[in-house]
Each structure stands twice: as structure tokens, then as C-alpha cells.
Amino acid sequence: MPRGEVTQQAAIGNLTLESGEVLPDVTLAYETWGEYDGSNAVLILHALTGDTRVTGEGGWWSQVVGPGLGIDTDRFFVVAANILGGCRGSTGPTTPAPDGARWGTRFPSVTVRDQVAAEVAFSDALGVDTWYGVIGGSAGGMRALEWAIEHPERVERLFLLATCAAASADQIALSATQNDIIRAAGPVAGLDLARRIAHISYRSETEFAERFGRLVQDDGRFAVESYLQHHGDKLVKRFDADSYIVLSDAMNSHDVGRGRGGVHAALGRIQAETVVAGIDSDRLYPLYQQLELADGIPGCEALDIVKSPYGHDGFLIEADQVGDLARRLLA
Structure with missing residues (x-):
């Protein structure tokens, strides 16, 4: 069983999508931490623009996953796979199509269920029949939920953060508008603008009011305007616009x-x-969506609420609270 913090790739072969189209020669990038003993595998599923870099410097959950942390790599064999359709090593718009050219906008439409089907094939290739835990927040929570519904015998413990049973009209509206902006403005300017819109929904009005207010910088820009421009520019430098769509x-x-x-x-x-678990200040995935999950899942006792001023991003930022919940589940 491979071990390490170096990104690896697993070839899972052809994948038949829900649409009936066959996606050839699918590969998923992944990283692992810890040792596999046959019963201690934990799958971590990242959100929209996340990747396999979970731990260490620059890792998106570096204070939740690691030795002695809530998801303890001294105890568990932790696996993070890059999503099908992404741009961080897995098959997606940036990878070659059968004709040798980049897929780009020709990449077929995929669903969350298609992405989970790829992860199931990846798990088979990795030799993991049953996951001790499947964990995901936001878009990762969507896939974690699909795992537990479609393959209940393969998921022993499930951790869902800031996610939902079905995308709401509000979420679809925000997402579809961002995609239209990318198509209209082009991959660079469009992705920049899309990320700014998304980032507004990721944080809370209270945080923006307290952190920025009406502060104007020396260059004449509102501080909140500069902040959003910074995040748009950052994403353009590390993510692909076609994958975002x-x-x-x-x-x-x-x-x-x-x-x-x-x-x-x-x-x-x-x-x-x-x-x-839901975030009390989340305006993108409001608490009623997590309450629906908690009420409907037989193995959930009650909804846990993470207190945070940071909105949806609280599932990434509130490491102490999230880590405690993970530790409780995986005990």
C-alpha cells in the first residue's frame, strides 16, 4: 500500500457517465498519509477549487489532518483524491483527449454521481473495500453523501460539513451566473470575476462589515474591493476556467x-x-440544509453547529471545532 505526501496517479480505465458517454482512460491524482492496516482508511473529499494538498504548509486542512490532530495520520490511512473534471492531476479539461489535444471545452458534462463512480473505481484500484470514514465539506460533502447512499456497505462513518441533499435554486443561480461570466469574459477575466462573486458568498456580511466597513485604501480602492480582486487573481494563477465550469x-x-x-x-x-455540521453564519449553504440531512440520516443523532464569523469558509477556518467533531466521529 503506497504511503507518502507525494502526489500519485491511479489509472481507473474507461468510465461510463450518467449521460451514457464513455470517458476513456480516466486517471485520478491522489495523496496518502499513514499506514493502511486493512480497516483504517479515511477518505477526504475536497471542495470546488480544492486539491490533494490537505496537510503541511499550504494544505487546506493542515490543522485538522496530521499526527495527533482530529483526523490522526498516526492512526488512520488518510487518502485525498483530486476530483474528476478538476485540473490538479486528474482527468479533466486540462488533460489530453483521445486526439492528443487538451479536452478544454469539449470535456463532457459530469455529475456528482459520475465523480463518485470514479472515486469508487479508484478505491478498488487502491485496494480499499470499506472506508472507516468518508469526510467532505461543501462540494466534497455532496460526494461523501453520494458515497454513503449509493454504497452504504462501504462507508462506516460519515462526516458532512456545510453541504446539502440537493443544490438549491439560490446556489444554482450563483453558480450558473459565474459560469456565464467566464464564457462571456474569457478564461482569465471571467474566472477572476467569477471567483470574486463566489468569495462574497463564501464569507459573511458580518465579517465584511467588521473587517472592512467602508475603509478606503491609499490607492483609492475600497478595502473589500481590493480583497476580492486579490482572491480572483489568486485563483486565476492556480486553477483552470474550463474545470471551474x-x-x-x-x-x-x-x-x-x-x-x-x-x-x-x-x-x-x-x-x-x-x-x-453546519456553519451558523453560512449564507451559501444555510443551516436548514444541514438540518434536513441530520433529520433524515438514521445514523445521525443531531445537527452540530460550528460557530464562526467567516460564513461558508468556516468549515476550512474553524480547525479546532471541526477537528473536535472529526475526532468524536472517528473515535
Whole structure:
């Protein structure tokens, strides 16, 4: 079983999508930490623009995952796979199509269920039949939820953070508008602007008011304006605009009740011991969505609420609270 913090790639072969189209020669990038003993594997599923860099300097959950932390790499074999359709080593718009040229805008539409199907094939290739824990926030939570519904026998414990059973009209509206901006303004300016819009929804009005107010910088820009421009520029330098569109559309496809008799029936299929957590200041994935999950999943006792001024991004920032919840679930 591979071990290390170096990004690796797993070839999982052809993947038949929900649309019926066959995506050839699919590869998923991944990283692992710890030693596998046959029963201690934990799968971490990243959000929209995340990647496999979970731990260490620059890792998006470096204070949650690691030796002695909430997700303890001294105890667990922790796996983080890059999402199908992404641009950080897995098959997606930036990788070669069968004709040798980059897929780009030709990359087929994929759903959250397609992405989980790829992760299931990846798990098989890795030799993990059952996950001791499957953990995800936001878009990662969508996939974690699909894992536990479609493959309940393979998920023993489930941790869902700041996510939902089905993408809401509000979430679809924000996401679709961002994609249209990218298409209209081009991959650089469009992705920059899309990220600014997204980042507003990721944080809270209270944080913006207290942190920036109406402060004007020496260059004449409002401080909050400069802040959003900075985050737009950062994403353009590390992410692909076509992948952003593919992944956003996949998130908009999310509805666990589709073809399963509705959300309640789908949630009732989950067998895993479950923790569902929401962020009290989250305006993108409001608490009523996590309450629906907590009420509908048989193995969840109650909704846990993470207190944070940071809005949706609280699932990334509030490491102490999130780590405590993970430790409780994985005990």
C-alpha cells in the first residue's frame, strides 16, 4: 500500500457517465498519509477549487489532518483524491483527449454521481473495500453523501460539513451566473470575476462589515474591493476556467433524491454513523440544509453547529471545532 505526501496517479480505465458517454482512460491524482492496516482508511473529499494538498504548509486542512490532530495520520490511512473534471492531476479539461489535444471545452458534462463512480473505481484500484470514514465539506460533502447512499456497505462513518441533499435554486443561480461570466469574459477575466462573486458568498456580511466597513485604501480602492480582486487573481494563477465550469455544473446536478424516490428515501439508505455540521453564519449553504440531512440520516443523532464569523469558509477556518467533531466521529 503506497504511503507518502507525494502526489500519485491511479489509472481507473474507461468510465461510463450518467449521460451514457464513455470517458476513456480516466486517471485520478491522489495523496496518502499513514499506514493502511486493512480497516483504517479515511477518505477526504475536497471542495470546488480544492486539491490533494490537505496537510503541511499550504494544505487546506493542515490543522485538522496530521499526527495527533482530529483526523490522526498516526492512526488512520488518510487518502485525498483530486476530483474528476478538476485540473490538479486528474482527468479533466486540462488533460489530453483521445486526439492528443487538451479536452478544454469539449470535456463532457459530469455529475456528482459520475465523480463518485470514479472515486469508487479508484478505491478498488487502491485496494480499499470499506472506508472507516468518508469526510467532505461543501462540494466534497455532496460526494461523501453520494458515497454513503449509493454504497452504504462501504462507508462506516460519515462526516458532512456545510453541504446539502440537493443544490438549491439560490446556489444554482450563483453558480450558473459565474459560469456565464467566464464564457462571456474569457478564461482569465471571467474566472477572476467569477471567483470574486463566489468569495462574497463564501464569507459573511458580518465579517465584511467588521473587517472592512467602508475603509478606503491609499490607492483609492475600497478595502473589500481590493480583497476580492486579490482572491480572483489568486485563483486565476492556480486553477483552470474550463474545470471551474465543469465542476460548478456538476455541483448544480446534485440531488440525492433524483431517481431514488425523493430526498427522504435516499437519506434513509445510509447505514453509516454520521456527523452533520453546519456553519451558523453560512449564507451559501444555510443551516436548514444541514438540518434536513441530520433529520433524515438514521445514523445521525443531531445537527452540530460550528460557530464562526467567516460564513461558508468556516468549515476550512474553524480547525479546532471541526477537528473536535472529526475526532468524536472517528473515535
